[in-house]
Amino acid sequence: MSTPRLGRVLGLAAAALAMVLFALLHVLVRRLSPVADTISDYALAPDGWIFDTAVLVLAAGSVCLLGPLLWRRQTAVPPATACYAGWCLGLVILTVFPRDPVGAPNTMTGEIHKWASVIALLGLPLGALLTARRRCGPGVRVVAGTATFCLVALVPFVSAYLTSSPLKAYLGLIERAVALGEVVLLLLLGTIRLGLRAATDPTTAGSTPGASQPVGEPIRRLVGPAPDHTGRAPGTEGSTYLRPVDHPAHAGDGVGADREPA
Template sequence: MREIERGPVLGGIAVVVLLALHCLPDAGGVDPVRETLSEYPVRSAGLGVLFVLALLCANAATALLGAGMARRGLLRVGAETALLVIWCVSLLGLTVFLKDPLGAAGTWYGEVHKACATINFVSLPALGALLWWRFRRAARWRAFAVTAGLLAAASLACATPFAAAFLLHDGSGAAGLVERGVVALDVALIATLAAWSRAMADAPSARRPTPC
């Protein structure tokens, strides 16, 4: 049961740190509408440490919660577990490989950062869609399934144009605002899955749904 206690705490730390960066004067020198979150470590080493801390906490929180989801049967071995692992690995990649500064020549690690961002934006909504499909007829879990499906669809709808602009032009227009919207939706989706997993833990074994 430790992941139930530690996962939300680590996730809360990640969210608080990211919000704190936006509360700094001039949002820490990063335009929240036009520039992505990955600009923080590029602009300032000090802010970069906080940004990396937030991502590491988010990664650890998701890994802990994911272990609980798998143990309780919400995630099955196969595509569902693989998608969550891919999301965690791609988030770690975003932590290790920095983006290229705006206007700078492209580098190999900048390209790795772009690839990790694209994979990260797709993998979690794909997991939400799979879980919606699997539990769509399970009356006890339909509310969780529908919520996960809607959040996944909204996240993917925002992520698709952002990823295209990010890959082709390194971000443009309101790229920063769209990215922050995707992050908020992903946080909501992980919170929904965590609540769903906890509800499964509290349900009698005989009443848990059989995976379809």
């Protein structure tokens, strides 16, 4: 099995395992509301280690799925690389710095967790849009559409997460919609990336199909080769496309000059 295919399999398996662990948390911890409480609140429960494990497994799977998009020089986009790094590192940081309990005073640990979560949730869809701009193919619209949905859904979530908002009572539900969309986006980037081919710059195209042709090539094909006045057989080397109409006279050919009488 090739290295990219192995990485894809490992990434998909890690993402699937993370989803199973998140679902298990919702079954084990009944005192939290999926509508009002965020997913990070599960880290404060007695079974919080499951949350940390799920997030770290998802981060590892993201490296496996997103890595091939960044290792190819012709398709790598530095801003997209930074966005994907923000997604992966943000997931790791939010497990190291847990969220403040609801109603407790704000702490530095809670602030780091809050902004790491925002950076992670913003990084993946922004990176996907930047990657889609450099690609062409049937999968681009699916990736761009999913990334756009995540960004649009992030607006009410961030407003309710960072500030007081009427949507605060639905914060958990909005976050779960965003998280689900981002996991789907991650899977799309990891599975259909082979269907996205790098767009070719016409100015750098070579002999590949659709590459730009030398100036005069269409005319040469239309009118055929230029007439040869040198006496060489057609198709031999030395004939050029454009020749001067007047040619210098050569001794004995009687062209271009008056010959002296014998």
